[in-house]
Amino acid sequence: MSKGTKKIDDLAELLERTGGDAQRLEVVRRTQRFKRSWIELAEALIKVRAGRAYERWGYDDFHAYCAQELTLKKATVDKLTVSYSTVQRHAPEVLEWDGVARTIPTVEAIDYFSRAIGDGPANDPSLDEEPAPSRRAPARPHAPEVLTELKNAVFDEGQPVAKLRKRFDPVLHPRPKGADKLDLLNKASAAARKLAELLPDLDGLPEKRVRKLEEELGALRDDIEALAEPLREKVARAAKRTAPPRLPAAQSG
16 A cells, blocks of 8 residues: 555544544545546455355346446446456556556556457456456457557556557557548538538528539539448458457357
8 A cells, every 4th residue: 555545544544533524534535536446446346256245235146236236337347347457467566556646547548458468358367257258359469569568658658548549549450441531531421411401401592502502412422422332342341351350249048
């Protein structure tokens, strides 16, 4: 436990023991939870699952307990527990940070990192039961220097997931050739359609002029579609070639 965390914990204990000012105690309690909430919740969930404590509380299944009592979806629970386990394996020192002197990475940033390195429920050492088949696609192998740079960006630089995506998506998830051009064509077609839909609502334009513009915009969209269709097929083929294999869906019963 860091000095900062111990100090705030000791203060909270003192205020509780001595009947300190209620508002002051509430601020201290919120400070305790500030920026560490996801780490602390994930740790608590892992302990509940490992000790099967949910069974004492009347639940047969861990995820049922999370959904019904904590209103946490399975995807959220898995993200929390997998991210916590990723931190334990790859940057355990983060668990000692107080969230003030050193910023704790967000769960979204850790999740981005865990996906890049291929972490998932099947790799979660805190899971003491056979995990259900995951729909998370296997990670492509990436150059070690790329993963090292990503790790530094997450844990040392504390970059939010939006910046991580902007910085690393072109390397970790390269877009097929022609995808950017296809996006531009799709946006142009959508803009032409939207303009055509708005024209009848514009006061002051002659009806003849509106009809002519609608025809011209329709022809423009046809021309755009003629350009986009072969490109769409090309991009789809390229994406299929580079996509990792899909995992089979979980079988019911």
